[in-house]
Amino acid sequence: MVLWYGLAEKVEAAGQAPSQARSPGPLTRREQQIAELVAQGFTNKKIAATLAISQRTVDAHVEHIMVKLGFTSRAQIAAWITENLTKPRT
Structure with a gap:
């Protein structure tokens, strides 16, 4: 999962912000x-362990997601993800 974060840095270095690279809607990658x-x-807690980040960081991300989406x-969040992942992308 850390590799994914590294890829975001490569995209940013190429002149495209990570939030613009393959991220539907208002959320960052x-x-x-x-x-x-x-x-x-x-x-x-499980997300933090999976992504090798602190639980507090995950707490903050979840809070930001809820604020951005008005949830x-x-x-x-789960319903929104399901809806957005099942929509065909154009």
Whole structure:
């Protein structure tokens, strides 16, 4: 998973911000990655262990996701991810 973060840096170095690279909607790549894990039922503690980041960092990302999308629950994040991943991309 750290490799994915490294790829974001390569994209940024090429002149494209990580949030613009393959990220649907208003979320950054890292926020989308965390939202996908939330949708899979991971706890913040498990997400932190999976991504090798602190639980506090995950807490902050989840909070930012909720604020950006206007949500109040993890279930809403899961529904949003499901809806956005099943839509055909053009």
